[in-house]
Amino acid sequence: MIVGISVILLSIVIERKKKTSDDLEQLSTTIFKETSQLKRRLKIVEEELMLEAPLPKRSATQPSSKGVHQILVSQVLALHTQGYNVAQIAERSSLTPSQIEQIIVTGGRV
The missing domain is CATH 1.20.5 (Single alpha-helices involved in coiled-coils or other helix-helix interfaces)
Structure with a gap:
């Protein structure tokens, strides 16, 4: 059992x-x-x-009407606060050193 x-x-x-x-x-x-x-x-x-819709083509001599894009400004300011110098930031972005200096001096109000 x-x-x-x-x-x-x-x-x-x-x-x-x-x-x-x-x-x-x-x-x-x-x-x-x-x-x-x-x-x-x-x-x-x-x-x-x-x-995305294709962007309208600009001539090489026509300057950008908006200046530097806000994303690039944020990137430059972030890199600057991390201790990168102007030359290092220029290598990491598509901006010239003078544009980078202007962004840093104005605090992003370009």
Whole structure:
């Protein structure tokens, strides 16, 4: 009788482990599929954001009407506060040393 009860309890434990293993495998598969779908959607969104309307062409002699872009101003000020000198900042940006000095002196109010 003890052997019979032991066999029944053992079969229940083995059955639960198998069910748990199957559930875990199904969950892993579902997570993998959802992750793949999210990656595809993210790639599509990134591609859409990369597509921009073409900018109107300016002649080489026509100066920029807006001056230095605010992102460059922020970059210059951040590099300056990190201890970079004008020459090092010029290497890291597309600005001339005189533009960089003007941004530093005016505190970004160009």
